[in-house]
Amino acid sequence: MSYSTTIEGTRFRFDDLKTLLAKASPERSGDQLAGLAAEGPVERLAAQMALADLPLKTFLAEELIPSETDEVSRLIADQHDEAAFAPVASLTVGEFREWLLFDADDEALESVTFGLTPEMVAAVSKIMRVKDLIAVAAKRQVVTRFRSTIGLKGHLSARNQPNHPTDDSAGIALSAIDGLLMGSGDAVIGVNPATDTLDDYIRIVRLLDELRSRLDIPTQTCCLGHVTVALKALERGAPVDLVFQSIAGSEKANRGFGIDLALLEEAHEAARAAKRGTIGDNLMYFETGQGAALSADAHFGVDQQTMEARTYAVARAFRPLLVNTVVGFIGPEYLFDGRQIIRAGLEDHFCGKLLGLPMGVDVCYTNHADADQNDMDVLLTLLCAAGVNFVITVPGADDVMLNYQSLSHQDVVFARQTLGLRPAPEFAAWLDRVGLTDQEGRLVASPDAFLETLGASRLWN
Amino acid sequence: MSKEDVARPRRFDIGAFRELTEARIALGRPGAALPTKAEQTFLLDHARARAAVWSEVDWTRISAALNASELPSLPVASAAADRQIYVRRPDLGRQLCAEGAEALDRLAGSFKVAPDITIVIGDGLSATAVDFNAAPLATALAERLKARGMTLAPIILAERARVALGDPIGKALGAKVVVILIGERPGLSAADSLGAYLTFAPEPGTPDSRRNCLSNIREGGLTIERAAASIADLCAGMIKAGLSGVGLQAALEREGSASVSLTADEGNA
Known part of the structure; x- marks a missing residue:
């Protein structure tokens, strides 16, 4: 299936989902080396706009690498939890970005974990600025x-x-x-x-x-x-x-x-x-x-x-x-x-x-x-x-x-x-x-007790 | 441990053990930073490493040095048009530019008999390594190869070269073995290391498992003389065994000869 968007009368067409994702990626030498990168900032933005309008569900319907020949693709399909996905199932990638930034609290992010596939997460990251990447990640504690x-x-x-x-x-x-x-x-x-x-x-x-x-x-x-x-x-x-x-x-x-x-x-x-x-x-x-x-x-x-x-x-x-x-x-x-x-x-x-x-x-x-x-x-x-x-x-x-x-x-x-x-x-x-830090948790200048412990240990002699 | 030791434990001083590792231990810590001197030493080492990567080899000087030892040379370049492209596009650094390919074909046409060995000097990721070490190593190596009756093509000076650029060069000249001497990706402690990669029956698409490699050729590492001797031995061994790489390593080990590192420097691949 192909994807397209129009900017000021110019139509940009992307042959398939992986091409759309590649062209939407912020510039990096590896994608250029692979011959996958957008030709320039306008094509990149066109891809990002098309990606923002894409329903998240698309990633469940279209595989980037077929499951028949790749066990990682099979694992991704197996891991997907329909119930966990429910809160974001109707969103586009662009709406998902806003959900992550505004609606989702720490608990919501944790419960959606196995509803999300790697491709969905990669897709939304491509339309997020550095500040967005920080703001959302800071809410997601993994212990x-x-x-x-x-x-x-x-x-x-x-x-x-x-x-x-x-x-x-x-x-x-x-x-x-x-x-x-x-x-x-x-x-x-x-x-x-x-x-x-x-x-x-x-x-x-x-x-x-x-x-x-x-x-x-x-x-x-x-x-x-x-x-x-x-x-x-x-x-x-x-x-x-x-x-x-x-x-x-x-x-x-x-x-x-x-x-x-x-x-x-x-x-x-x-x-x-x-x-x-x-x-x-x-x-x-x-x-x-x-x-x-x-x-x-x-x-x-x-x-x-x-x-x-x-x-x-x-x-x-x-x-x-x-x-x-x-x-x-x-x-x-x-x-x-x-x-x-x-x-x-x-x-x-x-x-x-x-x-x-x-x-x-x-x-x-x-x-x-x-x-x-x-x-x-x-x-x-x-x-x-x-x-x-x-x-x-x-x-x-x-x-x-x-x-x-x-x-x-x-x-x-x-x-x-x-x-x-x-x-x-x-x-x-x-x-x-062991005396490496003081009461405020700051490293002390000269941790004498610890150095004496080390000196007395037979690790060194 | 005696009772006395327990009673008066010696205070551990990490600075006293500095010589046990090249790692930058015991630098000190004014607050949460490095001392100024350690900071600037690091910056200097980094500047040297960067200069090694981004500067151009003085090919005129190398060609003159080879000439003085009666070694003719021929300059070629890879398909990477400049150093920025070269660093970004390893695939282009493994192919000859059109003019280079033509020059090699003309050279090959002038041979009555194909040479046994083609020595290539490639800039790789350290111009410093090539400027310091390549001409002396090529000269020492050529002398040893000739003494053992092997014939040599003119030395090919390859700009913006990756290791595998030796394959189309060796193939064009019909050499049995191609030896490429190439600047290794510089570390902070040594920016002037040369690597030598040897391939029997070179042709484009040769897998790295068919190469043999010596690395860390520099003053303070593997010396020029020892490297030249090892490379000459390997050339002779390859021609005798009719193969190179993992297979040659196995053959040499069966004979009880010293083993050879097969580890390719990833930065240059």
């Missing part, structure tokens, strides 16, 4: 638990990412401590391994678990190796808190990551059986990012932001503790500059939250993108306004293993102090108990 409670309003958690170019144990531990001293690590202490061997995976999770248990930190740890390696480590009884996997929005793209839904389910069950969570059992950790499907030639003519939202259907099937987009990591051929990265980060956060995900963002960029620390400051501040569950921090904003820039631990100190956000409650209590 998850394992050893800490993540996502409460007024809180900001951080993944402490102590990567090392050769996975050296002392290097990882020191980097983790550097972050803990600045209050980073309440979302997870999570290492991207340089190698993907089982021995290194087990060594890394043991190291992180020892650090966590010796210091009695109410958080969880993770080695971000492949899910198949995590499964083998679980079989051997290694201390695996969270199972990690990169995921994407089509069956073919997931196959490129060496996974399918059945494998994720197997890993989810195996990790649940280990029963390591103390206050909750959310234990999957997923990373996503616009451009992942295109880079695997598995986007089927669908724009990269809609493919990203489809990825969230995969994520929400497994009740994850953490999901984050690696927004600026995939490269300038997908998101060219700071402007595109900032918009995409807010879109991903908005779409993830509406679909019920505990959404975090890796606020980051590579050296061949036209972006810098100022752009990251802007994105961090906007995400905090939007109520992001967590961000990622590394020493001095320089990831020496993955060769890109994320946030520094100091950046999270800034967000908490200047914007008045608190760490996860259990972690905040720990920071207080």
